[in-house]
Amino acid sequence: xxxxxxxxxxxxxxxxxxxxxxxxxxxxxxxxxxxxxxxxxxxxxxxxxxxxxxxxxxxxxxxxxxxxxxxxxxxxxxxxxxxxxxxxxxxxxxxxxxxxxxxxxxxxxxxxxxxxxxxxxxxxxxxxxxxxxxxxxxxxxxxxxxxxxxxxxxxxxxxxxxxxxxxxxxxxxxxxxxxxxxxxxxxxxxxxxxxxxxxxxxxxxxxxxxxxxxxxxxxxxxxxxxxxxxxxxxxxxxxxxxxxxxxxxxxxxxxxxxxxxxxxxxxxxxxxxxxxxxxxxxxxxxxxxxxxxxxxxxxxxxxx
Numbered sequence: 001x002x003x004x005x006x007x008x009x010x011x012x013x014x015x016x017x018x019x020x021x022x023x024x025x026x027x028x029x030x031x032x033x034x035x036x037x038x039x040x041x042x043x044x045x046x047x048x049x050x051x052x053x054x055x056x057x058x059x060x061x062x063x064x065x066x067x068x069x070x071x072x073x074x075x076x077x078x079x080x081x082x083x084x085x086x087x088x089x090x091x092x093x094x095x096x097x098x099x100x101x102x103x104x105x106x107x108x109x110x111x112x113x114x115x116x117x118x119x120x121x122x123x124x125x126x127x128x129x130x131x132x133x134x135x136x137x138x139x140x141x142x143x144x145x146x147x148x149x150x151x152x153x154x155x156x157x158x159x160x161x162x163x164x165x166x167x168x169x170x171x172x173x174x175x176x177x178x179x180x181x182x183x184x185x186x187x188x189x190x191x192x193x194x195x196x197x198x199x200x201x202x203x204x205x206x207x208x209x210x211x212x213x214x215x216x217x218x219x220x221x222x223x224x225x226x227x228x229x230x231x232x233x234x235x236x237x238x239x240x241x242x243x244x245x246x247x248x249x250x251x252x253x254x255x256x257x258x259x260x261x262x263x264x265x266x267x268x269x270x271x272x273x274x275x276x277x278x279x280x281x282x283x284x285x286x287x288x289x290x291x292x293x294x295x296x297x298x299x300x301x302x303x304x
Contacts, residue, residue, distance in 0.1 A: 006079075006083060010051075018167070020169050027174060027175050032110060034145070036049065036057060036148050037148065038114065038115075039127055039149055040118050041153045041158075042150070042158065042164075043157060044153045045153055049171065053112065058086060060115045072162075086106070087099070100137060104141045118216045120220070122159075123223055126209055126211070127200065129214055134199060142183055146176050147174040148172070149173075150170075151208075173206075177199065179195050198296075
């Protein structure tokens with residue numbers, strides 16, 4: 001009941017203020033189970049995606065939304081709990097199994113399940129490697145995956161910004177992806193990675209985002225490390241001896257082969273730090289780092 005009351009209240013507000021547009025809404029089935037797999041650019045995604053779907057969408061939401069402290073945490077907890085969303089532990093292994101089983105149960109009840117395969121919001125507006133949990137649920141439940149690309153929500157409210165900007169946002173919905181030919185291979189990690197990469201490729205094509213073959217969580221860690229290194233360098237003596245020692249101990253700061261492939265230590269630090277600052281300001285990110293961008297491909301996996 002809370003879900004429908006919330007939608008009734010928010011829908012006219014969102015339509016008037018942000019004037020969302022949508023393409024391909026006819027691809028969302030009027031009945032029957034399906035997975036809505038979206039790119040994740042902003043906290044606003046949780047509001048705009050259900051807006052265009054007449055049916056109820058149950059989301060797998062990170063467990064942090066249910067445990068965060070403070071007033072902001074209280075609002076998130078009330079919103080996600082009241083809307084019947086499922087908390088998911090992203091640490092992997094057995095911690096994630098419960099959420100995956102819950103997702104499969106929702107699908108077997110004939111409902112729509114929403115998930116962001118990247119696992120967390122993009123730190124800079126680019127599209128990051130998907131986790132294989134979406135593929136596993138699709139194969140186990142035997143349902144299609146419908147890619148939904150959010151457009152403009154990063155610029156409206158990038159990570160770290162409390163108040164969203166007023167600007168038009170949109171969504172592009174792609175045709176359902178049928179993976180029934182892999183129905184008996186839900187435990188094959190190579191198949192799961194291939195299915196996940198196909199989903200991410202469709203999201204890349206729909207959104208026009210640049211793809212980075214790295215998990216978004218790791219990208220956030222590298223940006224944080226780069227900022228710390230930049231701060232240490234500023235505080236170092238003029239000869240740079242202390243700054244170099246501190247930066248050398250940070251992830252991604254040990255030479256061309258230790259940080260971002262194809263870029264030396266100092267430039268890598270500057271690029272990542274600048275990219276994080278631009279993301280916080282809502283501005284455009286710098287071009288892709290060589291060796292990290294392209295199209296989805298095979299690499300190490302995590303379930304959710």
